[in-house]
Amino acid sequence: xxSVTQPDIHITVSEGASLELRCNYSYxxxxxxxxxxQSPGQGLQxxxxxxxxxxxxxxxxxxxxxxxRSQSSFNLRKPSVHWSxxxxxxxxxxxxxQGGKLIFGQGTELSVKP
Amino acid sequence: xxxxSQTPSNKVTEKGxxxxxxxxxxxxxxxxxxxxxxLGQGPxxxxxxxxxxAADDSGLPNDRFFAVRPEGSVSTLKxxxxxxxxxxxxxxxxxxxxxxxxxxxxxxxxxxxxx
Numbered sequence: 206x207x208s209v210t211q212p213d214i215h216i217t218v219s220e221g222a223s224l225e226l227r228c229n230y231s232y233x234x235x236x237x238x239x240x241x242x243q244s245p246g247q248g249l250q251x252x253x254x255x256x257x258x259x260x261x262x263x264x265x266x267x268x269x270x271x272x273x274r275s276q277s278s279f280n281l282r283k284p285s286v287h288w289s290x291x292x293x294x295x296x297x298x299x300x301x302x303q304g305g306k307l308i309f310g311q312g313t314e315l316s317v318k319p
Numbered sequence: 320x321x322x323x324s325q326t327p328s329n330k331v332t333e334k335g336x337x338x339x340x341x342x343x344x345x346x347x348x349x350x351x352x353x354x355x356x357x358l359g360q361g362p363x364x365x366x367x368x369x370x371x372x373a374a375d376d377s378g379l380p381n382d383r384f385f386a387v388r389p390e391g392s393v394s395t396l397k398x399x400x401x402x403x404x405x406x407x408x409x410x411x412x413x414x415x416x417x418x419x420x421x422x423x424x425x426x427x428x429x430x431x432x433x434x
Binding site for chain 1: 363410412425426
């Protein structure tokens with residue numbers, strides 16, 4: 206069955222430091238992969254997505270993610286974190302053989318230290 | 320509309336009552352999805368509409384949950400005999416196509432609290 210695993214429930218980084226959030230997926234074909242961010246009380250905002258082509262994907266707010274088929278991973282990175290990046294981050298895979306429903310990971314909560 | 324609108328934003332109901340949650344998708348979006356997000360968890364799929372029909376309702380937890388989209392635009396998620404375990408944020412998303420290739424737009428959700 207398709208699944209998404211985010212191994213880190215909570216990560217704390219200092220402002221200005223680099224960030225990497227891990228995501229591993231299980232899917233039988235080439236996946237459609239997404240990263241979303243959710244601030245408290247807010248809906249989900251798309252950061253970036255991968256469908257095909259270049260495995261390094263650029264997104265909004267300075268985020269990028271790299272698709273590695275051999276590792277079944279789609280890790281999210283940012284070279285320098287800002288205090289406003291503190292939020293919950295979700296990785297998801299679209300099951301496009303099942304109408305495109307999204308399967309989400311459990312999320313990683315990011316805290317940013319001054 | 321410009322975005323996906325969900326109403327109400329908050330709903331408090333007593334155990335055993337019936338509730339309706341509304342989703343107004345982006346105009347012209349044929350695909351509509353409902354998800355449920357419990358505290359500390361990622362969203363979980365409930366049901367998917369393509370046009371007026373429910374193409375996949377495999378995520379509905381039991382027969383107390385039902386959803387409709389009679390005219391292929393607005394959708395209503397209905398929960399009968401609510402239980403405290405139904406407390407969650409219910410998210411709606413719409414898409415201009417199928418399979419995710421055109422991406423999704425999410426609403427801000429309805430926070431349901433069953434007391």
